[in-house]
Amino acid sequence: MYDYSPPGGREQRIFLSGREYLHSLYIKNYFNPGQRILLVGNQVDPFFLNYYLYPIRLYYYDSRALSPEEIKKSYVKKWMRQKKVEYILVYTPFDESFYQVLMFQDRKNGTY
């Protein structure tokens, strides 16, 4: 696993290798039980993540978006406010051996 930016940053880019179970454990480290996360997927089947991450509350939005900029658009922001989601995870296959997770933290005003 490679962490390309320091923890605590507003935007964090993580590359995950290995199987789904390891991905889940790695992601789980960042959150506390009961926190709400919006998982924005693209070409992934995220159901197992929900199993391992529970009781972290995972919402799913299949964005079909190809870039973080597209994901940051208003629909997600609005949704984050409605569901009181604190983080957004973008979970996409990066290449054959890595998955890429982009993590955004919500500010008080609901923008990134």
Added chain:
Amino acid sequence: MVLIRILYSQVLFLLTGSFLEALIFPMDNTSGNFWQRLSRVYLLGWGGLSVLLFLLGFFRVILNAQVIFLLPLFFCLGTLFLKRKKLKQIAKLAELFRRANIWSRNLIKQWSFLEKILFLAILLVILLQFQYLIRLPLLGFDSRAHWAFKTKILHYEGTFYSESFYESERIHPQVRHPLLLPISQIVITKSLGRYDDRLMRLPFVLIFASILCLFYNELKRYYKRLFALGFTLLMATIPKLNTPGDGGLTSGYADALVALFFLCMLIYFVQWLQKGEMKYIITSALFSIFTILIKDDGIGCLGSISLSFLVCLFLFRFRNWKRKIGAFLIFLFLITVFIIPARIYSYSLSVGKGEYFEPLLNIPTIRNNLNRLGMIFLSYKSEFLMNIPHWGILWYFLIFSMIYNSKRWFVQEVLFVGLAFFFYLGVLTVIFIVLPWNLSQFFAGSLARLVMHLAPACSYLISLLWVNRLKNPISS
């Protein structure tokens, strides 16, 4: 400590089972030997406690440790109170235990070498399942995303009216699956005091062992010990049932349980057809309730058994047909009473409707999709006849047995089980015709799992077909 907690959870099932057993079966020799009773007590207890917890949950009682632990104790006290005039009979239970002579050397000495080998092979299969259970985590997609996830929610939240079930944006596929299996698993996780996705699957193996015991004792009515053990081994070693992966017994999928309880439904229905005693059809009804509440496919099992019974009723013109129909209506009524809450709950969920085929189950859809039949039958052919790693010689043995014993086709129990078998295959075919998904993709992942529902029933059918040729000298 873990062992004590696990044992405690199994005692909870046994206490509930004893209550049901005491209600249905009298304490005499007509209700089977010690092992048969113990197996039935476990099966009835597993399902009975889970159904009751589901009903409590349905009425918004939080399923916490107190509720789960106290309920079977109330059952125990209730049994003693109801049967207080027959308390002497409880002493008979001890006598039955003593007479069972379970650890006697002489008992084993009576067995021939071949019988011992067959028995050891069956034990080995069960031990292999225990080994899978302890060694392997949940591996399959459905086992985690569908079944274990529901268990996890129920373990932490104690209710199925939470946001995790009702909110459409939460990731929760097949949210409307029945909840008996997850509820039965929280009895174990609550006893352990933590969520454990290995140990919570323990009942899968114990149910398998119990059903093997029931199956053996059922066959003992027709055969001498050697053949009964042989056919039990045939059922125990169905490769697909034994695989730890996709759909196998310890994989965490519900399909293995549907298959095993379908066999129980058939066994007790056949006993009722032969002996006409209400206790058998009530037991069959209880197993039907469990099967339907484990997975919706149980409705197909019930439908095929009902249709098969009606055909047999027409063909054999039972002398006491009015009594038979009356008992059959009680059977259906009992099942309906218990599955109505599950259906009400399922329809109350506004989410996940697109994942199910029920809305498509209508004549126009069937007519439009009839062109799928060719592909379905080709897939059946490759699954039943070519997929040796999944089924071994099971289906070939069925074909051979049917041809070789064709004179027995119209014997009551053979016809009943055979028709139920083929009607269920018909039910599967109709479901495949209306399924909203891509059929080839669906078959690649799920056909073997669904065909497995028929495999234990197939073993039963095979064993019934050979009765005349391998007759039990004791019963004859």
